Amino acid sequence: MAEFKELPADAPIAQKAVTWFHNRFPTAFEAYRVHMSEYYAPKNMNFWYFFGVLAMLVLVLQIVTGIFLVMHYKPDAALAFASVEYIMRDVPWGWLVRYMHSTGASAFFVVVYLHMFRGLLYGSYRKPRELVWIFGCAIFLCMMAEGFFGYLLPWGQMSYWGAQVIINLFAAIPFVGPDLALLIRGDYVVGDATLNRFFAFHVIAVPLVLLGLVVAHLLALHDVGSNNPDGIEIKANRDPKTGIPLDGIAFHPYYTVHDIMGVSVFLMIFTAIVFFAPEMGGYFLEFNNFIPADPLQTPAHIAPVWYFTPFYSMLRATTDPMVNVLCVVVALAALLAAWKGALPGRAKLAILVGAAVAIVLLKTFDAKFWGVVVMGAAVIILFFLPWLDRSPARSIRYRPDWHKAVYGVFVVFFLILGWLGIEPPSDLKTLLAQIGTVYYFGFFLLMPWWSRQGTFKPVPDRVVFRPH
Amino acid sequence: MIKRILQSVLLSLLLLAGGAHAAGGGLAWDKFPTEKLKDSAALQHGAKLFVNYCLNCHSAAYMRYNRMVDIGLTTEQIKDNLLFAGDKVGATMKAAIDARQAKEWFGAAPPDLSVIARSRSAAGQGSGADYLYTYLRTYYRDDSKPTGWNNLAFPSVGMPHVLWQLQGERRPIFEKKTDHGHESEVFTGRWEVVKAGTLDAREYDNAAADLVAFLQWMSEPVQKTRVQLGVWVLVFLGLFTVIAWFLNAAYWKDVK
Numbered sequence: 001m002a003e004f005k006e007l008p009a010d011a012p013i014a015q016k017a018v019t020w021f022h023n024r025f026p027t028a029f030e031a032y033r034v035h036m037s038e039y040y041a042p043k044n045m046n047f048w049y050f051f052g053v054l055a056m057l058v059l060v061l062q063i064v065t066g067i068f069l070v071m072h073y074k075p076d077a078a079l080a081f082a083s084v085e086y087i088m089r090d091v092p093w094g095w096l097v098r099y100m101h102s103t104g105a106s107a108f109f110v111v112v113y114l115h116m117f118r119g120l121l122y123g124s125y126r127k128p129r130e131l132v133w134i135f136g137c138a139i140f141l142c143m144m145a146e147g148f149f150g151y152l153l154p155w156g157q158m159s160y161w162g163a164q165v166i167i168n169l170f171a172a173i174p175f176v177g178p179d180l181a182l183l184i185r186g187d188y189v190v191g192d193a194t195l196n197r198f199f200a201f202h203v204i205a206v207p208l209v210l211l212g213l214v215v216a217h218l219l220a221l222h223d224v225g226s227n228n229p230d231g232i233e234i235k236a237n238r239d240p241k242t243g244i245p246l247d248g249i250a251f252h253p254y255y256t257v258h259d260i261m262g263v264s265v266f267l268m269i270f271t272a273i274v275f276f277a278p279e280m281g282g283y284f285l286e287f288n289n290f291i292p293a294d295p296l297q298t299p300a301h302i303a304p305v306w307y308f309t310p311f312y313s314m315l316r317a318t319t320d321p322m323v324n325v326l327c328v329v330v331a332l333a334a335l336l337a338a339w340k341g342a343l344p345g346r347a348k349l350a351i352l353v354g355a356a357v358a359i360v361l362l363k364t365f366d367a368k369f370w371g372v373v374v375m376g377a378a379v380i381i382l383f384f385l386p387w388l389d390r391s392p393a394r395s396i397r398y399r400p401d402w403h404k405a406v407y408g409v410f411v412v413f414f415l416i417l418g419w420l421g422i423e424p425p426s427d428l429k430t431l432l433a434q435i436g437t438v439y440y441f442g443f444f445l446l447m448p449w450w451s452r453q454g455t456f457k458p459v460p461d462r463v464v465f466r467p468h
Numbered sequence: 469m470i471k472r473i474l475q476s477v478l479l480s481l482l483l484l485a486g487g488a489h490a491a492g493g494g495l496a497w498d499k500f501p502t503e504k505l506k507d508s509a510a511l512q513h514g515a516k517l518f519v520n521y522c523l524n525c526h527s528a529a530y531m532r533y534n535r536m537v538d539i540g541l542t543t544e545q546i547k548d549n550l551l552f553a554g555d556k557v558g559a560t561m562k563a564a565i566d567a568r569q570a571k572e573w574f575g576a577a578p579p580d581l582s583v584i585a586r587s588r589s590a591a592g593q594g595s596g597a598d599y600l601y602t603y604l605r606t607y608y609r610d611d612s613k614p615t616g617w618n619n620l621a622f623p624s625v626g627m628p629h630v631l632w633q634l635q636g637e638r639r640p641i642f643e644k645k646t647d648h649g650h651e652s653e654v655f656t657g658r659w660e661v662v663k664a665g666t667l668d669a670r671e672y673d674n675a676a677a678d679l680v681a682f683l684q685w686m687s688e689p690v691q692k693t694r695v696q697l698g699v700w701v702l703v704f705l706g707l708f709t710v711i712a713w714f715l716n717a718a719y720w721k722d723v724k
Binding site: 043082085086088089090095096099249253254257258260261263264265267268271272274275276278279281282287288289290291292465467 | 529530531532535579580582583584586587588589590591596687688689690694695697698699701702705706708709712713715716719720723724
């Protein structure tokens with residue numbers, strides 16, 4: 001414990017007050033020092049580094065607006081839809097709070113997708129930041145749960161049928177599926193029981209986990225230090241006297257003022273949507289969701305909200321022919337490993353047997369189940385990224401140029417998959433989604449191989465920085 | 469080989485782009501004259517039509533009568549002209565019809581109209597107002613239907629043509645078209661007057677537009693305030709961004 005400090009009786013009152021708190025709660029002062037005034041961040045962080053603080057901002061906005069919504073919202077199948085319209089019309093400023101919350105949900109995913117892409121670009125998940133990345137992936141998973149539970153609450157047609165479709169996916173799991181779906185729904189159809197439990201998950205259970213994970217994400221980040229666009233460890237070059245990294249600058253004030261600027265620009269875009277286009281052409285608030293949920297009338301076309309659509313596309317792409325393709329891929333991969341892999345004979349045999357079992361399972365269970373597996377795997381695979389990437393250079397800046405093309409095609413396919421998830425399916429679109437799915441998984445699963453290929457550029461000792 | 473794959477991918481993308489337009493199908497919606505939304509006389513006329521013609525069967529259960537002060541009516545005017553006997557001016561607009569009976573009569577309970585304009589938008593086809601404006605103007609006599617009415621924008625609609633006294637009776641002119649060997653009847657966009665109504669075609673379009681303007685306004689009464697406030701918020705944030713920019717530059721001057 002820190003020494004108890006006594007100030008002379010004639011010390012200024014402000015100083016006395018600070019000392020009073022310092023003596024009783026030194027942890028707060030220490031936390032401010034470690035995380036703000038003496039947290040040294042690389043000075044070359046660029047545009048992409050705004051999205052972390054923006055995600056934090058949107059999280060706070062969602063919590064604050066959420067609290068006010070809960071004051072007026074009624075989690076009751078008979079009242080929910082009307083209570084949302086009540087908020088929109090009769091609650092003072094209710095419309096603003098509601099639009100901020102609905103726009104915030106989409107904004108959260110926009111900034112988090114960009115935040116994750118930054119990690120991908122600069123290898124921010126590489127040793128020693130694996131845990132930072134894993135906490136981040138868990139946050140993403142929580143956000144998906146939060147978005148899914150929250151979307152049921154307005155109790156419109158899309159809320160209802162979207163939830164119905166997703167819950168039915170769980171029913172595709174062999175043996176336990178139907179019981180699991182029943183457990184989630186709390187009823188044989190999506191109904192009042194479902195709405196009540198989704199409300200509980202949305203307003204308390206998931207946010208608690210989410211907040212805990214955000215704290216872990218930040219603490220772990222501040223322990224290992226921020227990465228930067230050059231992918232250079234700034235702690236390797238310290239000032240011999242002070243021990244401060246030569247390329248590091250104090251988070252406060254430098255990055256606080258920097259982030260205020262970024263936040264301000266972000267808020268301009270955010271408020272422009274809230275005030276001028278809250279429906280965002282049907283992407284943020286789907287038109288069908290202005291019709292109250294009707295269990296007897298299935299909409300002609302059910303599409304999840306945009307932030308789920310890339311994964312939803314992969315699920316829909318997993319048709320019977322796609323399962324056959326997967327069988328061939330598994331067989332080829334196993335044969336290749338057995339033929340080329342530098343493994344002992346026993347391991348090779350195990351791989352071949354494993355592949356045979358996988359193929360039998362692939363053909364035994366319904367394609368719908370494998371669709372669910374593919375969708376789940378598409379998210380889970382992100383957790384393994386730190387070990388899939390074997391590139392000698394962390395940052396894209398020092399990788400072979402064709403790696404940029406690999407990333408570029410990945411982004412294009414991800415966007416195409418997102419778009420396809422909104423569209424009604426057709427043969428051609430399904431084929432395109434299948435190509436996209438294969439590329440998505442190929443990108444990650446073959447990464448241990450391709451990330452090592454090509455001619456890498458020399459990585460400088462110090463970060464590249466042009467003074468402003 | 470790679471070239472072939474690229475070619476086929478490109479081709480499929482082109483086909484997809486073409487497909488997106490074709491997917492709309494059905495009747496092309498007419499454009500609702502959006503300037504009506506700024507015209508209080510039109511909105512008030514729409515309110516009158518709504519109360520007289522729609523509210524008998526359709527509720528607007530999230531909409532309060534006295535919210536109509538926002539379109540320039542006084543509470544007295546609302547009380548005297550737009551309120552059913554016995555209703556309070558702060559009450560919501562509820563139709564007297566019994567939902568179960570309505571379902572028996574029309575095949576479906578008349579939907580609540582509070583947010584109908586927002587729910588009917590469709591990407592690529594138009595706004596909900598466009599749809600409603602088209603729908604209210606494409607009724608025609610069809611004796612094969614239980615109500616004797618059909619609609620081009622909403623085929624086999626359950627609702628009869630409530631505004632028929634205003635519009636009169638019309639018949640759409642179809643023509644036979646052969647497309648890929650299939651013969652089909654296609655609407656030419658022209659109408660034949662069977663029995664004239666109290667309004668001529670131009671007056672009726674105008675009245676329908678007024679009613680749609682009211683429905684559109686009612687779906688989000690705060691819309692005008694929202695946009696006006698948004699301008700000020702953006703002006704503030706614009707100024708704040710400039711300050712934040714200079715503040716940032718001032719601090720980062722020392723970072724070499």
